[in-house]
Amino acid sequence: MAGVYANLAQLMAARDMSVSRTPFNPDIVVVKRASFRKGEVPSHLRGYLIKAGECRGQTGKVVYKGRIVPKTAACVAAKHGK
Numbered sequence: 001m002a003g004v005y006a007n008l009a010q011l012m013a014a015r016d017m018s019v020s021r022t023p024f025n026p027d028i029v030v031v032k033r034a035s036f037r038k039g040e041v042p043s044h045l046r047g048y049l050i051k052a053g054e055c056r057g058q059t060g061k062v063v064y065k066g067r068i069v070p071k072t073a074a075c076v077a078a079k080h081g082k
Contacts (some may be wrong), residue, residue: 050076
């Protein structure tokens, strides 16, 4: 596994970064981007917003583009053209 040298104190102080440990191996530190605030959606994700009630009641799985996915995901993909 490749290692990365970083200043852990700076990463922990940054509000746009999230530092945590994995429960599967507590010796490994996971560094990733922090999630956006509740109610805020970045502009590049606005096309993926799911409206309330959209595809409600879809249960089970279906094959969509060669993959087995939940029916809800296939419904949203079909409606949003993704």
